[in-house]
Amino acid sequence: MKMKTIFERTPTLKNYTTHYCPGCGHGIAHRLIAETIDELGIHDRTIGIAPVGCAVLAYNYLDVDMVEVAHGRAPAVATGMKRTNPDKIIFSYQGDGDLAAIGTGEIIHAAHRGEQITVIFINNAVFGMTGGQMAPTTVLGQVTATTPQGRDAANEGYPLQVSELLALLPGAIYVERCALSSPAQIRKAKKAVKHAFELQVDGAQGLSLVELLSSCPVYWRMTPAKSMEWIENEMTKVFPLGRLKG
Amino acid sequence: MCGNEALAEAAIIAGCDAYFGYPITPQNEIPAYMSKRMPEEGRVFVQSESELAAINMVFGASATGKRSMTTSSSPGISLMQEGISYLAGAELPAVMVNVMRGGPGLGNIAPSQGDYFQATRGGGHGDYRTIALGPSTVQELVDCMPLAFDLADQYRMPVIILADGILGQMMEPIVFNKTPRRSLPPKDWALTGAKDREQNIVRSLWLPEGSLEKHNYKLQAKYDQVQKNEVICEQYQVDDAEIVVIAYGVAARIVRSAVNKARKEGIKAGLIRPVTLWPFPTEQIAKAADELNIFLVVEMSMGQMVEDVKLAVAGKTPVLFYGRPGGGIPAVDQLLERIKQLIIPAKKQ
Numbered sequence: 001m002k003m004k005t006i007f008e009r010t011p012t013l014k015n016y017t018t019h020y021c022p023g024c025g026h027g028i029a030h031r032l033i034a035e036t037i038d039e040l041g042i043h044d045r046t047i048g049i050a051p052v053g054c055a056v057l058a059y060n061y062l063d064v065d066m067v068e069v070a071h072g073r074a075p076a077v078a079t080g081m082k083r084t085n086p087d088k089i090i091f092s093y094q095g096d097g098d099l100a101a102i103g104t105g106e107i108i109h110a111a112h113r114g115e116q117i118t119v120i121f122i123n124n125a126v127f128g129m130t131g132g133q134m135a136p137t138t139v140l141g142q143v144t145a146t147t148p149q150g151r152d153a154a155n156e157g158y159p160l161q162v163s164e165l166l167a168l169l170p171g172a173i174y175v176e177r178c179a180l181s182s183p184a185q186i187r188k189a190k191k192a193v194k195h196a197f198e199l200q201v202d203g204a205q206g207l208s209l210v211e212l213l214s215s216c217p218v219y220w221r222m223t224p225a226k227s228m229e230w231i232e233n234e235m236t237k238v239f240p241l242g243r244l245k246g
Numbered sequence: 247m248c249g250n251e252a253l254a255e256a257a258i259i260a261g262c263d264a265y266f267g268y269p270i271t272p273q274n275e276i277p278a279y280m281s282k283r284m285p286e287e288g289r290v291f292v293q294s295e296s297e298l299a300a301i302n303m304v305f306g307a308s309a310t311g312k313r314s315m316t317t318s319s320s321p322g323i324s325l326m327q328e329g330i331s332y333l334a335g336a337e338l339p340a341v342m343v344n345v346m347r348g349g350p351g352l353g354n355i356a357p358s359q360g361d362y363f364q365a366t367r368g369g370g371h372g373d374y375r376t377i378a379l380g381p382s383t384v385q386e387l388v389d390c391m392p393l394a395f396d397l398a399d400q401y402r403m404p405v406i407i408l409a410d411g412i413l414g415q416m417m418e419p420i421v422f423n424k425t426p427r428r429s430l431p432p433k434d435w436a437l438t439g440a441k442d443r444e445q446n447i448v449r450s451l452w453l454p455e456g457s458l459e460k461h462n463y464k465l466q467a468k469y470d471q472v473q474k475n476e477v478i479c480e481q482y483q484v485d486d487a488e489i490v491v492i493a494y495g496v497a498a499r500i501v502r503s504a505v506n507k508a509r510k511e512g513i514k515a516g517l518i519r520p521v522t523l524w525p526f527p528t529e530q531i532a533k534a535a536d537e538l539n540i541f542l543v544v545e546m547s548m549g550q551m552v553e554d555v556k557l558a559v560a561g562k563t564p565v566l567f568y569g570r571p572g573g574g575i576p577a578v579d580q581l582l583e584r585i586k587q588l589i590i591p592a593k594k595q
Binding site for chain 1: 263264266290292294295296298299300302303304305306307308309310312314328329332336437438439440441442445446447448449450451
């Protein structure tokens, strides 16, 4: 019988088993980036920046030149790369601890300067690698390793909506929030990721960022299926999906 | 052209592709000069939002194989230590100039040498070294720039130039291009896009058991080479000296005047001046300690390099110290007095 291949590994995604937990969104996000790189034919001139966090080993899975940098500093590193290599496609891949906590200064100023880089921002509402502590994006009432009674606005403040903040800056030309919670949402996310890269390929004057609401079943203490529901039912209340800019 | 501007021009001549910096006194002439000159040369200048960002911009440019640098002064260099540790771990070349001011904390903006420990001990977290150069004149500062870029590229490690507020602000006649350039290895590790080759990865994380230890040994082997090959040290009037003063940077200029004055009064004084603070001229000082019976270390701090001198001397002979911290500058006559006080009891022995 003649078999037809209808789905396969995209070349920029390495044939390598990831270290991610079952139900984690990183694998999906990696695939979207790898597909985008292959579809745009930019594998030869793309440089990726891995964060500190669960995705620190992203270079084991994405077959492009990559660097691993200090916690939160990816947008500054990207600035140094892009300014000296305007012909290269530079992207950073950052979690919510990395981008929304320790690296707030770097992302705001990279956007403020209108750096021509692409940022993939994974928001899973916790610090994953260090053991599920509260992130700036942890929602109110959410139980984490450092909010055992649930996040209380009076003590821990409110969830930080970084994308909304960044969308205010003239240097940020494209900001969209998507979710990795269902095939339909993932297809939308793919479009957004691709657009964010395309802008850079086209030499658009500014920073593009896609926030991906992503699951962390282990530290949410939920099944993967429940995690997907939680993204759609709870996270999107605080982090509404859609295009915020551009 | 003041020292700050001269070093900036020397960096451009040395082939610096990108400058990233954040304003801080007393080195503000450098970013101002670079903001004008780098675009003229078609190169990159970015004023960063912080020293943290500046050093990470350097990290990014360097990871792609470009020659990049930053400059700052003491408190700013403290903020850069995270990035310097990552540069060392990831084996990236980079050049930093610390135009030192008084500390700790915000301290003051007067010239000081309080950052010797920070520059020569690694400064940030982890098991690493940075090459530290301590120029004494504006000419030497200018000569240090191409040397620093070449050393950084040759050994793939950060190089720090320790200047101070006096060197940065003073004007002296200079000649560019005096430093012979080295032939350097190709940067086949750089992130340039994986075209017709395997993926390149620049990293400082080594998780599997034993892999970081192996990486640390590799770094140490490199540091051993630097220690073996790159020591620079000036010896002035040392051969017949009865007392040798050891000082670096601007302090050494004052010591030189004191040594000259002492000689005029018939006191056989000499000067050993480390130019590389790491690698430290341990051997040269150890050798001098075999012949001499007294050393005086002079620093514009409460005593930091003196520890390296004591390690080199290894108890063979007394090592005395005279220092002025917090922006205090030793005067020639004070030093001369000190030399006289020491040489008389030493002669009696």
